[in-house]
Amino acid sequence: MKSDFAGVTHTGQVRARNEDALLLRPARGLFAVADGMGGHAGGDIASRIAIDIVDESMAEPDDDVVGRLQAAIRSAHEAILRAARADHALSGMGTTLTALQLRPRADGCVIAHVGDSRAYRIRGHEMSQLTRDQTWVQAQVDAGLLHPERARRHPYASILTGALGIEEGELNVEILEPDYRTGDTFLLCTDGLLARLDDDEIHRILNAHKDLQGAARALVDAANDAGGPDNITVALIQLA
Ligand code: CA
Numbered sequence: 001m002k003s004d005f006a007g008v009t010h011t012g013q014v015r016a017r018n019e020d021a022l023l024l025r026p027a028r029g030l031f032a033v034a035d036g037m038g039g040h041a042g043g044d045i046a047s048r049i050a051i052d053i054v055d056e057s058m059a060e061p062d063d064d065v066v067g068r069l070q071a072a073i074r075s076a077h078e079a080i081l082r083a084a085r086a087d088h089a090l091s092g093m094g095t096t097l098t099a100l101q102l103r104p105r106a107d108g109c110v111i112a113h114v115g116d117s118r119a120y121r122i123r124g125h126e127m128s129q130l131t132r133d134q135t136w137v138q139a140q141v142d143a144g145l146l147h148p149e150r151a152r153r154h155p156y157a158s159i160l161t162g163a164l165g166i167e168e169g170e171l172n173v174e175i176l177e178p179d180y181r182t183g184d185t186f187l188l189c190t191d192g193l194l195a196r197l198d199d200d201e202i203h204r205i206l207n208a209h210k211d212l213q214g215a216a217r218a219l220v221d222a223a224n225d226a227g228g229p230d231n232i233t234v235a236l237i238q239l240a
Helices: 043-057 065-086 136-142 199-207 212-225
Strands: 003-010 020-025 030-037 097-102 109-114 118-123 126-129 174-176 185-189 232-239
Touching: 003 020, 003 030, 003 212, 020 043, 020 232, 030 043, 030 185, 030 232, 043 065, 043 097, 065 097, 065 109, 065 174, 097 118, 097 185, 097 232, 118 199, 126 199, 185 199, 199 212, 212 232
Parallel strands: none
Antiparallel strands: 003 232, 020 030, 030 097, 097 109, 109 174, 118 126, 118 185, 185 232
């Protein structure tokens, strides 16, 4: 399977540091974004540990893509917990992770997801959110207690119900095997892209750019122009 790709990560306009991390391994068909969090320090360390462990764990090609991604995410989760226990300053750090691995024999892709970063599939005039946010507000929406329009800018919008490195509860790795067609584009992004832009605006920007690098840059520019309150990371993967 041939694919084109682009990725950009940016600190934004408000935060002092970029705690997001981006993984682009086009030769191996592996792409991921991670959004780290944690007190005084550690957010950038947590997202970096997650990205590095997924990168290493997926280095050898294998047909069991789902099993390998699940194992990689679990070992990243444990590595973050160990690092936090070893250094009190890192206590409480965690990270989201959304990873896409193309299958070795050109027959699809697998997405693995924890937290509130997102994967979308863009197919012509349709843009579909593939991942489900692991957040308190999403649970309220699912229970019919909150209108989806209100979820994103809700005061509790950033409360996660799932993250790597968080001890409470069980790590719930969402696995998706989306169908795809030639020309489909997958977008992986952290929530900093979504802080001020809605899905329609993102879709419009993507459609306005033929080349993926230009599109990725334009998305990050638009998020920054709208205030850039958070770190912004995007990866675009187009299947040819
Ligand atoms: Ca964020």
